[in-house]
Amino acid sequence: MGSIQQSLIGSQMMNLKQLALASAVATLLAACASTKPAETPAAPVTQAPQTQAPVTAPATQSNAAMDPLNDPNSPLAKRSVYFAFDSSAVDGEGKTTVANHAEYLKGQADKKVIIQGNTDARGSREYNLALGQRRAESVKHAMEVLGVKESQLEAVSFGKEKPKATGHTDADYAENRRADIVYQGH
Secondary structure, three states, X not given: OHHHHHHHHHHHHHHHHHHHHHHHHHXXXXXXXXXXXXXXXXXXXXXXXXXXXXXXXXXXXXXXXXXXXXXXXXXXXXXXXXXXXXXXXXXXHHHHHHHHHHXXXXXXXXXXXXXXXXXXXXXXXXXXXXXXXXXXXXXXXXXXXXXXXXXXXXXXXXXXXXXXXXXXOHHHHHHHOEEEEEEOOO
């Protein structure tokens, strides 16, 4: 039993290291993407004044003031973490999604999220509620490791009761194996 626990702890440590690396890369990419080159002013126009309003100043001001939660181009627009069959391990693209939301939440102490664990339609109701809870807790724990306060996070399970896809194909099942990050008040 001791070697199994050591193996699990080692696996969790490796996952945490990978999650921290993904967070650092996501932060670096976000910082690089936000740098905008200076615009060169256009030559003055000698024609009669146009009735069309200028586009650059208002759009820039509204984009700067926009909450990234409401920006469809923000990394925070992705609010689902997907899981492999019968798994509650956050991996792959899910780590990036978790890291992006954790970084945002660390800077927004007043924001709270409910992490909703979901499963596909296969399995009993009891089994799926338990698996959905493990998925939600896994995302919650990953965010806590990245520095989000526990008071900002709540994990709940919907099991198979809240499907995104209603079909019975492998793609439908994959769409339903997820944990949704739901911001309270949004």
